[in-house]
Structure formats: structure tokens, C-alpha cells
Amino acid sequence: MSSPDLRPPIDPLDNTSDDPTQPTTLVLGGHDFTSVTDTVASIAENPNPPRAWYIAFAVTASMTAMLFAMIAYLIVTGVGVWGLNNPVGWGWAIVNFVFWVGIGHAGTLISAILFLLRQRWRTSINRFAEAMTIFAVICAGIFPAIHVGRIWVVWWLFPIPNYQLVWPNFRSPLLWDVFAVGTYMTVSLLFWYTGMVPDLATLRDRAQTKTRAIIFGILALGWRGSHRHWHRYEKAYLILAGLATPLVLSVHSVVSFDFAVAQLPGWHTTIFPPYFVAGAIFSGFSMVGTLLVPARKWFGLKEFITLHHLENMNKIILATGSMVGFAYATEFFIAWYGGNPAESFAFVNRAFGPYAWAYWIMVSCNVIAPQFFWSKRVRTNTVAMWILYIFVNIGMWFERFVITVTSLSRDFLPSSWGYYSPTIVDILTFVGSFGLFFMLVLLFIRFLPMLAMAEVKTVMPVAHVSGESKPIGDYHGDIHILPKAPKEAT
Amino acid sequence: MSQPHVMPSLEGEKLTLDEVGPRILIGGSILGVVGFAAAIAIGVGRNDHLASLGWSYLLNFAYFLSLSLGALFFVAVGHLTRATWNVVSRRIGEVVAVNLVLMAVMAIPLMLMASRVFPWASGLTHAPEELLEHKRPFLNLPFFYLRWVVYFAIWAGYAVWFWRQSVAQDRSGDPRITMRMESRAGLSLLLFALSVNFASFDLLMSLDPTWFSTIFGPYYFAAGVVGFFSLLTLLTFFLQSQGRLTRAIHVEHYHDYGKLMFAFVFFWAYLAFSQYMLIWYANIPEETAWLLRREENGWGWIGLVLVFGHFLVPFAGLLSRFTKRLRATLFLWALWILVMHWIDLYWVVMPEIRPLDPGLDSLDLLCFLGFAGFYAAALSRWAGAHSLLPERDPRLQDALAFENA
Structure with a gap:
């Protein structure tokens, strides 16, 4: 562990000091409100995006096709065009589903849970x-x-009877998935949109063309930035955060129930729900x-997404990655401790069988x-962290592959064992889903404030009565105090 | 909306226990001695080689241990996340965590009774011999003792270390102490997670040596954290009723206590539901036996008390901002949850011992009084001469002025 160091950082873009006596500045470069708007909005307003954007869009759109x-x-x-066989009746489709849903956890964690935990740094990345x-x-x-x-x-x-008046099986976790993912998608979308309304109004007000003014005017829902608007907005935001947190x-x-309700060794274990959630956050942050x-x-x-932000994200990745490791270890231990030969076989088979x-x-x-993120130097080095993110992305896909395929390929009956390999269709479908994902990201960057x-603005030093970047209480709360006369020094 | 907040002044604030300390120390010790003396008298009279006493002792040991483990988590996670709001109540947390030293001492009688208390050691179990033989490398007394030495070395070691560092900062005001505590918090939580996990297997899960559940460690952890936040609320009330920390901890901090109680009540229920639902659904006999025992012979009623009392009712009660900011209601919920936490552990432990009789044993309550007495006495002993507030923590000013919007 490195020894504590009180010296101020030398790099003006390095705000990762751990000195508790110094406030952490979340927006660097001496920005004021106008320059924030200019910097961010100009990306979405640029009528001629760089050639690289077009190239990237062409590639990802082709992959989507x-x-x-x-x-x-x-x-x-x-x-039959997939590599499924008997006994492996669930292959890459479910692996990819769980992989993408897991990735979809970071956004709502950042926007809802970190909001409730008053993590002000979330504002630059949410x-x-x-x-x-x-x-x-969407990909999932x-x-x-x-x-x-x-x-x-x-x-x-869907929970409607089919033409023979047969209802879906409400005891099936696959049906629960429809509800869970559907609810999550709806609330995430609402949350995203609600949070974006003031910014959409900004884009409307800055619009240079009639079309932009109309489109953003509709999307901004008549936002005028009045005190009453802000009041309602923050109420709605808090309520949505409260609703999104359990989601x-x-x-x-x-999603973990899909596996854990079964009796299949390696699938049925009670730690699955929290372990899947930790893994999802882990993969999402990566x-x-x-x-x-x-x-x-x-x-x-x-200057907005500073090293401090990235370092905090890396700490969350370290924490959730360690939780995932903790779950692997617990599962392995209980597989032995439980004394069920089928269960202990499933785990030995994972580690030393054909899918080792x-x-x-x-x-x-x-x-x-x-674990490399224990080191502050790695946590604050953008190249090193990016390489580790790639590792985690790969690892979390393989986690779902290992869970799904190893357990199915060798279950209770050795005579029915098999080996699963994907076909080219499996692979191209998965690669194509990355195309869709990145294409949507590119469109987002192009048209909306990222x-x-x-x-x-609420977490900038200029937003606070005392002129410090350490606010008193919630950052949203500080806005209420803003127009009032400065308090006496205490 | 609330008035713009004015920074509370600590001028004239009483920050030490002074004359209150010895009163708790003496009162608690008397209660502890009387409680355990009565329990031992009854336990010896049972003529069951102290087995009943051992089980009641185990139940209450698990209860008070979970509270102090919750406190250690509170302290360490506060450092890990560089939390501000909790600085004003961190010293209380540190003192509750240091009670892990007391729990280490209180573990000795349990270890001495282990050969009677734990079915895998006493042989009083229906578990097949081959299964016990299979688990013998883990479930054997020497290794069991060794594990508890390691657990307490980790827990008490970290608790005392955090407390000492924090108290040293009261004198020196050195911000590097804060940085040191923050830089070690990560490793402490990693070791905490592993040790609490295995301790929960040892202490509670192994009471049925055939049963296993991978979520059991987090379940015990979450229950302890709920219990700790309730205890923290009660201790803050008590200190303020004695004229201590009356301005340092204010309604904004109570509000956060309430939020955390709410969050962990929910988290506990989430884990409890996950465990129950998955076992019920898969319906594998070696797993369902444990739950079946808790549904038959009247135990099912206690399970329902938990569903409502440990989840639905406090969930509804703590949902509103109003109840979290009103001291009277928050006090009642804290008390309620502490009772429910005890019933939760009762529901985990006692069906293994008295599957046919869900009724309370007088020993359960006497042991509770004994533990509570010594626990309170030790708390006042650690709080002793030191300040009840980390007076020179660099984040104290922000914690005092902190406000929920």
C-alpha cells in the first residue's frame, strides 16, 4: 500500500489526490456555465462530424445489417443453423442475452443508486x-x-392467453424475464429522458435551423427552466431514482433465476441473484x-470526465470484481461442502473438463x-485501465458461457454428454449485435448531449454559495440556496 | 422547503461520557452477571450437559456479534467511500466495533461448549455418517477453533486499529491518519467478507450439518447491518438524552440512519426471498428439509412474523421521509427492527434445536440479558475517556453542515 502523500498534484488535469483536506474539483479547466454548454452542445450541433464518425458509422451499420x-x-x-445440440439446448443466444443485459446495469446504477448515495461525480458520466x-x-x-x-x-x-385460451406459465422464470427486462427498459428510458429534458431545451434554444428547433422543441416538452419546472423535475428525478434502484x-x-431455479448442478445455487447483480455492475462499468x-x-x-471519475469507476470495478470472485469461491466451497457428488463434479468439470x-x-x-486496480497508478492510467476493461468484457461473456454450456453439456447422465461449438451463424449474430450497439452509441453522440x-453545472465550484466545490448536502439541494444571499462564514 | 441550514456550533457541546460512563459500566456489569448467573443456574439444573444453555448462548452470541460486525462494516465502508455525513456518528460505530474484543472473550465459553452445541461435534444429528465423514476436514473441532481465532484476529484487529487511529487523530489532527484509514479500508472489507461468510457457516449453518446455502453468509451480514443501524439510532438517542452530541448529530443524520435501515431491511428481504424461493422452486430434498423444519410445528408462524415484521411492515413504515425525520417514529422503528433481528436469528437457530417447540425458553432471555449487560458495559468502557466525536477529522465540518435536500 502506498504511503499517504499530501503534496498537491502537478498535472492540472490530475484531480486524483486523496488529501481529505482539499476539495475534489469535479470540473477542471476553469470552466464557467457558458463554456460547459458550448463544449458539450457543440459536439451534438456540429453539422459536419469528422470523417472518422462516418467511417465508424458505415462499419457499424454494415454489422447491424x-x-x-x-x-x-x-x-x-x-x-438448426445454430450450434445447439442435445444436451446443449441453450447456447450463445442465452449467453449473449445475459451478457448484454449485464452491461445494461451500469447506467441505472450510476443514475439511480449513485444519486441516492449523493455521489456527485456521477454527473459527468451518467x-x-x-x-x-x-x-x-435493446441488444439483449x-x-x-x-x-x-x-x-x-x-x-x-406476454401475459395474455393465446388463441386456445392457454395462459403463459406464470411459474416460468422466462416469463418473469419478460416482466423484469420490460420494466427495466421502460424505467431506464424514462429516467434517461427525464434527465435530458433541460439539456434538450438548451439544444432547442441554441438551434440554428428550423428543423432542429422544432424537433428539440417537441422533445423538450415546453421546458422553460422556471423555478417550478426545476422543482417538479427534481421531485420526478428523485422518485424515478427510488423506483429504479430496486430494478x-x-x-x-x-435473469439468474433462469438458471438457479433449475436442479442442474452448477445452476442451482442460492447465491446466484446477488452474484449476478454484482457481475452485471462489474461488466457494465467496464x-x-x-x-x-x-x-x-x-x-x-x-476536463469533465476527469481522472477522478475514471478512478472511482475503477474502484467500483475492483469492488464488484472481487464480489464476483467471492461468489465463485463460495460456490466452489459449497459444492464440496454440500457433499452432493453431481454438484462437486460440475465444478471440477468446469475447471478441468473439456471447457477448462x-x-x-x-x-x-x-x-x-x-486486482491490478488495487494500484493507484493503474487506476489513473488510461491505457492500463482500458486494457483491463477489455479483459473484463471478455471475462464476463465467458462467465455466462461457462455457466450455460458446461452444466448442460455434462449433466447427470454420462451417456447423454456432449460438446457444444458455435456455428458461423452464432458468431456473426453476436458480432452483429456489437454493430447495433456501437451504431446506436454513434447516433447518440451525434445528436444528443453526451x-x-x-x-x-450543479457540481461546479461556481454553483456554490461559498465558491467552494464542496457543497453542503445534496448537489441538487444546493440550487435552492443559490439565489439567496451568501451566508456568513462559519 | 427547509430553512437554509446553519452550521451547528459545537461550542459548549458535551463530547465525553464522563459521569454517565461508570453508571453504565456498573449497571451493565450487574445485569450481565445476574443474567448469566441465573442462566447457568437453570442450565445446570437441566441435566443435559449444558446443551440448552449452550444453544441459548449461541443464539445471543450470534446476535451481538452481528451488531458489532455491522459496526465494523459501517466504519470501514465509510472510509472506503470517503463518506462525509457519517463522520459525526463514526466514533459510536468504532466503539460498537471494538466490542468485537468483548465478543472474542465471550466466544471462549461457546468454544468450550462446542462439543455439546454443534451436532456435527456432539453426534446428536440425523445426518448420515458418510456425509459427516465427508465434511470432517472442515467440520472438526481443532480446525473450528483455529478458524475462530483467525476470524477474531481479523475483526478485533481491524476494529481496534480503526478506533485507535481515529482517537489518535483527536489529539494530532493529522489528515494523514484519515488517508491511512482510507487506504486500508479496502483490504479490511475483503477480509471481512471472507471471514463473515465462513463464520456464518460455522456458527449457524452447521447447526444442520446436512444443509447448505451459498447465500447464507450475505444473509447473516445483511441482518447484522440492519441491526447495527438500528442500534446506532438507539445509541444516538441515548447519548442525546444524556446531553451528549446534542447538536453534532441532527435530524439530517437521523434521516440518513432511517434511509440505511430502510435500504438494508429491503436488502435483507431480497436475500431471504432469494434463498427461500430458489430452494422452494428446485425442491431438492436435502435443501428443503431446512425450510420444512421452519414451516412445521408452529415455526411457520414465526416465519410469517418475519415476512411481515422484518420486511413488509418496516418497509411501509420507513418509506416516508416524514417518519425518518421524526425522532419518535425513527426510535420506534429502530427498536422494532432490533427485536425482529433477534427473532430472525431465533428462527435460524432454534428449529434445529427444538423442532417441535417454537416457544421461548427462559434461557434464551436470560442469556440475552447477560450479553446485553456486558455489551453495554464494554461499550461505555471503550467510549470512556475519549471524545464521542472524531473532533479533528478533516471532514467534520462538512458532516456537521450536511443537509438532505
Whole structure:
């Protein structure tokens, strides 16, 4: 552990000092309110985005087209185009679903839970993370829909009786998934949009063309920034945060039920719900970091998304990664302690069976890689952290692969064991889902403010009566005090 | 809206226990001695080689241990996250955590009775012999003792270290002490998680040596954190009723206590539900047996008391901002949750001992009084001559002025 150091940092963009006597400045570079708006809004207002944006868009749009081509091929031909076999009847479709849903956890955690915990640093990253959440959930939603085989009866998943008046099985966790993911998507979208209303009004007011003025005018819902508007806005924001917080826990808990309610060794274990939630946050933060580290550089946002923000995210990745490691260890111990031979076999098989390669990729990427974040130098080095994010992204995909496939491929009956390999269609569908994800991210960056301007302003030094960047109480609360006369020094 | 907040002045604030300390010390010690003396007298009279006494002792040991573990978590996680609001109540948390030293001493009688208390050691179990043999590398007394030495070395070690550092800062005012505590908080929580997990297996799960649940460690942890925040609320009330910390801790901090009680009541219920639902759904006999015992012979009623009393009722009660900011209601909820936490552990422990009889044993209550007495006495002993507030913590000013919008 490094010895405490009280010297002020030398780099003006380094605000990662741990000195508790100094306030942490969350917006660097001496910005005022106008320059924040100018910097952020100009990215979404630029009529001629750089050539790189067009290239990236062309690539990701092509990948998206490939995704839909693969889906069309699947529907026309049947699920036989995938690598599924007997006994592995659940392959990459469910793996990809859980992977994407997991990634979709960071945004709402940042916008809801960190809001309730008064983490002011969230303001620079919440908009981006929420957008990413929604795009990840869109990618996730595709897979369960297409994996049903006969996609034309996918509406049977909804809680309405089919034409023979048969209701869906309410005891099936797959139905719970429909409710859980649907609710999560709805609330995340509302939360994202509600938070964006003041910024949409800013874009409306700055609009140079009639079209922009009309579109953003509609989207801004008549926002005028009056005291009453702000009052209602903050009430709504708090209520949405309160509603979204249990959802962050529930979605991935329900996803974990898909596995844990079964009796299959390696799937049925009671720690699954909190362990899946920790893993989801872990993977979500890594994906946010994967996108933010380059984005802050390309779009000149280093003064807003500072090293302090990235360091905090890395700490959360370390904490949740360690929770995931803790869960792996507990599962392994109980698999032995429980004394059930099928259960202990499942775990030995994971680590030393035909899928051992996948298991050790998972352990290296999810448990070992984040441990480098114990070092402050790694936590504050953008290249090092980006490499670790990539490891975590890979590891969390493999975690779902290991859980799904190893348990299915070797269950109770050795005579029915098998080995699963994906086909090219599996692989291209998954690659295509990345195309869709990144294409949506590119569109978001192009047209919407990627930083929550109104919220960032509340945590700037100039927003506080005392002129300090340490606010008194909630950052939203400080706005109420703002117009009042300065208090006497205490 | 609330009035613009004025920074509370600590001028003339009483920050030490002074004459209150010895009164608690003496009163608590008397209660402790009387409680345990009566329990031992009855326990010896039972002629069951002290087994009943051991079980009641175990139940209350698990209860008070969980409160101090919750306190250690509160202190460490506050440092880890560089929390501001909790600085005013951190010293109370530190003192409750230092009671892990007391719990280490109180663990000795439990260890001495272990061969009677734990079915895997006493042989009084229906578990098949092969299964016990399979678990023997873990469930054997020497290794069990060794584990408890390690657990308490971690817990008491960290609790005392955080407390000493914090008290030293009262004198020196050195901000580097804060940084040191913050830099070690991460590792302390990692060790805390692992040790609490295994301790919960040892202390509670192994009472049925055939049963297992991977979520059990987090369940015991969450229950302890709920209990600790309730205890913190009651201790703050008590200190303020004695004219201590009357301005340093104000309604904004109470509001946060209430939020955390609410959050962890919910978290506890989430874990309890996950455990119950998954076991119920998969319906595997070696897992359901544990829950079945808690549904039959009247135990099901206690389970329902928990569903309502430990979750739904306090959930509804603590939801509103109003109840969290009104001292009287918050006090009642804290008391309520502490009772429910005890019933929760009663529901975990006693069906293994008295599957046919959910009724209270007088030993359960006497042991509770004994523990409560010594626990309070030790608290006043640690709080002793030191300030009840980390007076020179660099974040104290912000914690005093802190306001929930």
C-alpha cells in the first residue's frame, strides 16, 4: 500500500489526490456555465462530424445489417443453423442475452443508486452510461425473442392467453424475464429522458435551423427552466431514482433465476441473484469505461470526465470484481461442502473438463485482471485501465458461457454428454449485435448531449454559495440556496 | 422547503461520557452477571450437559456479534467511500466495533461448549455418517477453533486499529491518519467478507450439518447491518438524552440512519426471498428439509412474523421521509427492527434445536440479558475517556453542515 502523500498534484488535469483536506474539483479547466454548454452542445450541433464518425458509422451499420441478415436466415431456416445440440439446448443466444443485459446495469446504477448515495461525480458520466444501458438492453432483447424458434408466436411470452385460451406459465422464470427486462427498459428510458429534458431545451434554444428547433422543441416538452419546472423535475428525478434502484437488483436477479431455479448442478445455487447483480455492475462499468476513455479524448471532454471519475469507476470495478470472485469461491466451497457428488463434479468439470479453457479465461479476466486496480497508478492510467476493461468484457461473456454450456453439456447422465461449438451463424449474430450497439452509441453522440450539462453545472465550484466545490448536502439541494444571499462564514 | 441550514456550533457541546460512563459500566456489569448467573443456574439444573444453555448462548452470541460486525462494516465502508455525513456518528460505530474484543472473550465459553452445541461435534444429528465423514476436514473441532481465532484476529484487529487511529487523530489532527484509514479500508472489507461468510457457516449453518446455502453468509451480514443501524439510532438517542452530541448529530443524520435501515431491511428481504424461493422452486430434498423444519410445528408462524415484521411492515413504515425525520417514529422503528433481528436469528437457530417447540425458553432471555449487560458495559468502557466525536477529522465540518435536500 502506498504511503499517504499530501503534496498537491502537478498535472492540472490530475484531480486524483486523496488529501481529505482539499476539495475534489469535479470540473477542471476553469470552466464557467457558458463554456460547459458550448463544449458539450457543440459536439451534438456540429453539422459536419469528422470523417472518422462516418467511417465508424458505415462499419457499424454494415454489422447491424449483418445481424438482421443472420436473424432472417435463422427465421427462414430454423434454429438448426445454430450450434445447439442435445444436451446443449441453450447456447450463445442465452449467453449473449445475459451478457448484454449485464452491461445494461451500469447506467441505472450510476443514475439511480449513485444519486441516492449523493455521489456527485456521477454527473459527468451518467448520461453516457444511461444511453449505453438502453442500447445494451435493446441488444439483449433481441436474443430471447429470436431464440424461441417459432418467432411468429413470440407474443405467447406476454401475459395474455393465446388463441386456445392457454395462459403463459406464470411459474416460468422466462416469463418473469419478460416482466423484469420490460420494466427495466421502460424505467431506464424514462429516467434517461427525464434527465435530458433541460439539456434538450438548451439544444432547442441554441438551434440554428428550423428543423432542429422544432424537433428539440417537441422533445423538450415546453421546458422553460422556471423555478417550478426545476422543482417538479427534481421531485420526478428523485422518485424515478427510488423506483429504479430496486430494478437494478431485480433484473439480473430474475435473469439468474433462469438458471438457479433449475436442479442442474452448477445452476442451482442460492447465491446466484446477488452474484449476478454484482457481475452485471462489474461488466457494465467496464463497458462504460471502454467507451468513455476514448470518447473523452476524441471529443475533448477530459476536463469533465476527469481522472477522478475514471478512478472511482475503477474502484467500483475492483469492488464488484472481487464480489464476483467471492461468489465463485463460495460456490466452489459449497459444492464440496454440500457433499452432493453431481454438484462437486460440475465444478471440477468446469475447471478441468473439456471447457477448462473457457473457465480459466473467465477466472483470469474476472478475478485476477481487476486486482491490478488495487494500484493507484493503474487506476489513473488510461491505457492500463482500458486494457483491463477489455479483459473484463471478455471475462464476463465467458462467465455466462461457462455457466450455460458446461452444466448442460455434462449433466447427470454420462451417456447423454456432449460438446457444444458455435456455428458461423452464432458468431456473426453476436458480432452483429456489437454493430447495433456501437451504431446506436454513434447516433447518440451525434445528436444528443453526451454529458448532462444541467447536472454537471450543479457540481461546479461556481454553483456554490461559498465558491467552494464542496457543497453542503445534496448537489441538487444546493440550487435552492443559490439565489439567496451568501451566508456568513462559519 | 427547509430553512437554509446553519452550521451547528459545537461550542459548549458535551463530547465525553464522563459521569454517565461508570453508571453504565456498573449497571451493565450487574445485569450481565445476574443474567448469566441465573442462566447457568437453570442450565445446570437441566441435566443435559449444558446443551440448552449452550444453544441459548449461541443464539445471543450470534446476535451481538452481528451488531458489532455491522459496526465494523459501517466504519470501514465509510472510509472506503470517503463518506462525509457519517463522520459525526463514526466514533459510536468504532466503539460498537471494538466490542468485537468483548465478543472474542465471550466466544471462549461457546468454544468450550462446542462439543455439546454443534451436532456435527456432539453426534446428536440425523445426518448420515458418510456425509459427516465427508465434511470432517472442515467440520472438526481443532480446525473450528483455529478458524475462530483467525476470524477474531481479523475483526478485533481491524476494529481496534480503526478506533485507535481515529482517537489518535483527536489529539494530532493529522489528515494523514484519515488517508491511512482510507487506504486500508479496502483490504479490511475483503477480509471481512471472507471471514463473515465462513463464520456464518460455522456458527449457524452447521447447526444442520446436512444443509447448505451459498447465500447464507450475505444473509447473516445483511441482518447484522440492519441491526447495527438500528442500534446506532438507539445509541444516538441515548447519548442525546444524556446531553451528549446534542447538536453534532441532527435530524439530517437521523434521516440518513432511517434511509440505511430502510435500504438494508429491503436488502435483507431480497436475500431471504432469494434463498427461500430458489430452494422452494428446485425442491431438492436435502435443501428443503431446512425450510420444512421452519414451516412445521408452529415455526411457520414465526416465519410469517418475519415476512411481515422484518420486511413488509418496516418497509411501509420507513418509506416516508416524514417518519425518518421524526425522532419518535425513527426510535420506534429502530427498536422494532432490533427485536425482529433477534427473532430472525431465533428462527435460524432454534428449529434445529427444538423442532417441535417454537416457544421461548427462559434461557434464551436470560442469556440475552447477560450479553446485553456486558455489551453495554464494554461499550461505555471503550467510549470512556475519549471524545464521542472524531473532533479533528478533516471532514467534520462538512458532516456537521450536511443537509438532505
